[in-house]
Amino acid sequence: MTSQTMSNTPTPDQIRRAPKVLLHDHLDGGLRPGTIVELAREQGYSRLPETGPDKLGIWFREAADSGSLERYLETFSHTVGVMQTRDALVRVARECAEDLAEDGVVYAEVRYAPEQHLEGGLTLEEVVEAVNEGFREGERLARANGHRIRVGALLTAMRHAARALEIAELANRYRDLGVVGFDIAGAEAGYPPTRHLDAFEYLKRENNHFTIHAGEAFGLPSIWQALQWCGADRLGHGVRIIDDIQVRADGSVKLGRLASYVRDKRIPLELCPSSNLQTGAASSYSEHPIGLLRRLHFRATVNTDNRLMSGTSMSREFEHLVEAFGYSLDDMQWFSVNAMKSAFIPFDERLAMINDVIKPGYAELKSEWLFQQTASTSDSPAREG
Numbered sequence: 604m605t606s607q608t609m610s611n612t613p614t615p616d617q618i619r620r621a622p623k624v625l626l627h628d629h630l631d632g633g634l635r636p637g638t639i640v641e642l643a644r645e646q647g648y649s650r651l652p653e654t655g656p657d658k659l660g661i662w663f664r665e666a667a668d669s670g671s672l673e674r675y676l677e678t679f680s681h682t683v684g685v686m687q688t689r690d691a692l693v694r695v696a697r698e699c700a701e702d703l704a705e706d707g708v709v710y711a712e713v714r715y716a717p718e719q720h721l722e723g724g725l726t727l728e729e730v731v732e733a734v735n736e737g738f739r740e741g742e743r744l745a746r747a748n749g750h751r752i753r754v755g756a757l758l759t760a761m762r763h764a765a766r767a768l769e770i771a772e773l774a775n776r777y778r779d780l781g782v783v784g785f786d787i788a789g790a791e792a793g794y795p796p797t798r799h800l801d802a803f804e805y806l807k808r809e810n811n812h813f814t815i816h817a818g819e820a821f822g823l824p825s826i827w828q829a830l831q832w833c834g835a836d837r838l839g840h841g842v843r844i845i846d847d848i849q850v851r852a853d854g855s856v857k858l859g860r861l862a863s864y865v866r867d868k869r870i871p872l873e874l875c876p877s878s879n880l881q882t883g884a885a886s887s888y889s890e891h892p893i894g895l896l897r898r899l900h901f902r903a904t905v906n907t908d909n910r911l912m913s914g915t916s917m918s919r920e921f922e923h924l925v926e927a928f929g930y931s932l933d934d935m936q937w938f939s940v941n942a943m944k945s946a947f948i949p950f951d952e953r954l955a956m957i958n959d960v961i962k963p964g965y966a967e968l969k970s971e972w973l974f975q976q977t978a979s980t981s982d983s984p985a986r987e988g
């Protein structure tokens with residue numbers, strides 16, 4: 604008997620078919636390399652470092668593999684560079700929804716910074732409407748291909764800029780019209796989230812939702828500010844919360860006050876393992892804090908961050924975690940339910956996704972697995988699992 608049939612390790616095919624929930628994915632970090640090449644040609648964008656899709660895909664992964672968030676972020680000039688027209692935005696958003704659906708993602712919140720897409724003369728509103736249109740088209744095309752996905756947009760403000768309040772107002776205006784929340788992103792060191800307190804206070808007064816990139820390139824002070832000064836509903840990454848968790852030689856664990864708060868309040872951590880390896884926040888999958896955070900029952904979720912720059916997908920992220928930590932379909936379900944609970948759509952809609960899509964999806968995969976087990980052990984004594 605192979606180890607595959609003896610253990611309950613999901614296969615790559617099962618991982619892909621398992622219903623997955625994605626809360627942290629950048630629209631401008633997930634383009635198909637072939638699309639970048641075509642858009643660049645159409646728009647006369649001549650600064651691409653490679654003109655063949657395969658080489659360009661490799662270039663992004665290698666350039667992003669720098670160990671520094673600042674250098675990682677430089678690669679976005681080329682994706683943002685070809686996302687300056689309405690048609691380009693519609694196409695990129697459509698393909699994003701299609702690619703996620705194909706990968707078994709059933710619910711996604713995809714973020715982008717509208718202020719970065721104005722160079723071709725579009726207004727902020729036109730940018731948001733183009734992206735929304737693309738997501739709706741992508742959802743329809745996915746459905747026609749037998750995949751069900753729902754995509755909500757998060758509007759990001761860039762933390763080095765000074766437009767956060769304006770973007771927060773934009774997110775509020777398009778609430779219930781495809782936009783489900785707000786975020787700030789960009790270089791973390793030197794740009795604390797409190798610079799944008801006015802935007803967060805405005806959103807709180809409007810009963811709106813937001814997440815903050817924090818605890819990725821900078822540690823606990825950034826997480827503390829994001830939660831206790833700004834009132835973030837979720838943490839983008841938040842991986843450095845590990846700095847407030849002490850694992851003693853005997854294996855016992857002591858949480859500091861901030862880590863306790865994050866766990867006690869069920870603050871969702873939008874963890875992005877591959878991205879963290881590239882920017883230096885973790886050194887290998889098996890050493891990634893997600894293993895400990897999952898064991899300690901933090902509200903941990905699994906995310907892609909930037910599929911292009913990391914050459915990844917939700918399935919790839921789970922494949923890495925399955926390999927590093929021996930995760931089962933039950934673990935995958937736990938992460939997916941965690942993420943769905945943490946989404947910014949209304950409670951009843953989250954519950955419906957959990958009960959009608961996620962749980963039945965995993966139940967089906969597990970029953971297939973049990974069936975295979977029974978078939979492969981039919982002439983040997985029953986095995987304890």
Ligand SMILES: O=c1[nH]cnc2c1ncn2[C@@H]1O[C@H](CO)[C@@H](O)[C@H]1O
Binds near residue numbers: 788
């Ligand atoms: O992991 C990250 N940390 C901080 N900022 C990021 C990360 N990934 C992407 N962006 C930034 O967010 C912008 C809007 O999508 C991107 O253009 C990029 O500059």
Ligand SMILES: [Zn+2]
Binds near residue numbers: 627629788816839908
């Ligand atoms: Zn991010």
